Amino acid sequence: MTGFVATVRTDVDASPQRVWKVLTDPAQIREFMFGAEVRTDWQPGSPITWTGEFQGRAYEDRGEIIAAELSGDDTTTHLSLSQDNNATEADAEHSRQMWTAHVDGIKAAAEQ
Numbered sequence: 001m002t003g004f005v006a007t008v009r010t011d012v013d014a015s016p017q018r019v020w021k022v023l024t025d026p027a028q029i030r031e032f033m034f035g036a037e038v039r040t041d042w043q044p045g046s047p048i049t050w051t052g053e054f055q056g057r058a059y060e061d062r063g064e065i066i067a068a069e070l071s072g073d074d075t076t077t078h079l080s081l082s083q084d085n086n087a088t089e090a091d092a093e094h095s096r097q098m099w100t101a102h103v104d105g106i107k108a109a110a111e112q
Helices: 016-024 026-032 089-110
Strands: 004-012 037-039 047-054 057-064 077-086
Touching: 004 089, 016 026, 016 077, 016 089, 026 037, 026 089, 077 089
Parallel strands: none
Antiparallel strands: 004 077, 037 047, 047 057
């Protein structure tokens, strides 16, 4: 990883299979990503593109899938998300806050 890293971790009261479905289902992604669309095949090394609108402005964010790993058992999943390449510590903190909101949405959807 390069630059400053934003990391968010949580435990979800759902199986890894359920959490993966929430993470990769386009309809559920729109719910926890404030209407954003995502394009990727979820394989390590593959590109990922998020498109949507934020504060009235269209955006497109591009990245790369580094790893997608969920650990847990039939009732609990440990979810850890890291975003690197933040230029400053302040940028990493902003990203961490944004991802915290998204991870909270993933947790809520998976626990339903």
